[in-house]
Amino acid sequence: MSARDDVLARIRAAARTGADGTGPASFAAAPSPGPRYRTRSELAGPELLELLASRLTDYRALVHLASAATLADEIGAALRRRQARRIVVPPALRLPLPGFVTATADTRPFLSPAELAAFDGVVTRAAVAVAETGTIVLDGSPDQGRRAISLVPDYHLCVVEAGQVVHLVPEAVARLAAGRPLTWISGPSATSDIELERVEGVHGPRTLEVVLVSG
């Protein structure tokens, strides 16, 4: 008998062990009345963006609000402050980058981890953002790129559109496609392993900057 068959047989034998040593009746779950926790929210518009901004800031991300008209300026100002000149970008970022930046698109043959480590930073878009938890989710679409490009460089600038923001975690889960490689990001990398004192910046990007675009 294969290990698979063996383990499955053990599970079925265990399931037959009811409270009285007989049938599986005690094992069956009660029928669920459907979720009673919040799965939808009416929160929208500026309130939603404000909540996301404050929760991101709470976890030490740098946050800027922009409109379609000021987006290019905000991106340029952020990269200038950071003195980020050599930037890696996903294959189809479609964002205006300032003239002082040399942007390298990560297309086949892909950049190696060592090459990625040499960049000053990465600029991506996002798939979804969760306001209540201050979370940005990347799903590997062409405007976000491979997981490695938003991981190895020490600085991540992420542009989030208002229409991508939801209030609740279940709303984000419902929007995301399971088959894609997903990265949920809530602030820069951090550890609390030493006396539970939070230290920002361990292995992932030590600085996360977010531009929220409304209108």
Add this chain to the structure above:
Amino acid sequence: MTAFLGLPGWPGRPGSRRPPAEPAHAPRGVGHLRAADPFPVAARRALADAQLRRNLGKATTTIRAKRAAVVSELPDWEELRAAGEAIKTATMADLDRHLEQLDAAVTARGGTVHWARDAIEANNIVTALVQAAGATEVVKVKSLATDEIGLNDALAAAGIAAYETDLAELIVQLGHDRPSHVLVPAIHRNRSEIRDIFLREMNDVSPDLTDDPAALAEAARQHLRRKFLSATVGISGANFGVAETGTLCVVESEGNGRMCVTLPQTLITVMGIEKVIPSWADLGVFLQLLPRSSTGERMNPYTSMWTGVTPGDGPQSVHLVLLDNGRTAALADPVGRAALHCIRCSACLNVCPVYERTGGHAYGSVYPGPIGAVLSPQLTGIEDNASLPYASSLCGACYDVCPVKINIPELLVHLRARHVEEARRTQRLPSAEAITMAAASYVLADPGRLAAAQSASRSGRLLGRRGRITALPPPLAAWTRARDAPVPPPQTFRQWWQGHHGDDRGDRDDRGDQ
């Protein structure tokens, strides 16, 4: 006589529950589920360490406050807990079907699924996969399952170096130490101890290293960066495996998890079979329950999810090892199986008055604290961890904070009863406990005998000092090894009553009214 906490019904009834076959427990001699010493012995050692108690007290106090703050933010916390419990109960009810579905979904997406009956089999599978990839070193994300099976030892025996990349696990590994907490494995070390370990064990660290946590984290970053960028095999556990989609999920903070599941060409994930969840939507529940309960954050900094192989992104050789190692034995206990609902948040450790004083090492298993006290004995068989179900005051704080509402006090009492029952079946001589209970039953059955016994008990006053007896003679010594007994009072209640109400005494009093 009804419920006696921690004591058997006596005279005993025949065992009411007998599994159809001997359950398959985690094998001896491999992994980290069994203690070298029983809990009272190990706890005594831990309690003598004042530094350890200071570190633990500070850490657990901090994290309790953080958890309470973020839990109180959510208006639907209790509904989420109820949903978490319901999903886990439903999962266990159809565990075979969910695992088959997970297997099929991962396979359909280009992953390879392996099944392991126990730790030995899992270690062999992983070792063979690493060797097939031609690697002599691997990077690891913190994973309780791989610690449970002793994977690092097995890899070392095959000449493969396993590098722990979580900061706390790195501290533990470099300190040639054992983890003492599910979430913060180095909770027993303070900053200056950690600096000393780094200075001693890292060959690339500056001798000027301070004990500032940020400086220590930076040293770890430098130390591991080269490993991450060159590693060809990564090994992880999984917080969740979604049956419906084949998606695996790792929740972490530092980015070491992202490094390990993204950069290597080969990724091997070891997951206990109880970590499967039925549907994609279930993540919406657990991604709220887990971070708030464990680190006390609204969301942990990084969560990675992958579904088989994604061409051009991340590892192109993806393996999942599904591990039993005693889990089906726990499943066979209709009460005890609730311990399998655990999502390893560690909230129960942080609120436990026993854990807060002894720390994790005293439990002798990779799963310490209240949940460990009910999980470890079920994985190994109770006789191999017999003292753990007693390592609790049954105060119930663990149940209150559990995000999936595992009734740990109830499980503790249940396992104590099972332990006594199993011991009675296998031992030919009755235990001291059994003799005591039989004697109590004889004495309590007759008022005259009770009066005589109470009168005799006053001789016990000779053993006491300041109202306490700290050492009773055998066979009662077992009781006073871990607790003091009060000195018997100078007069019994009956004698007191007779002295105060001597006038209206009647024979009816002696007949008792029970």
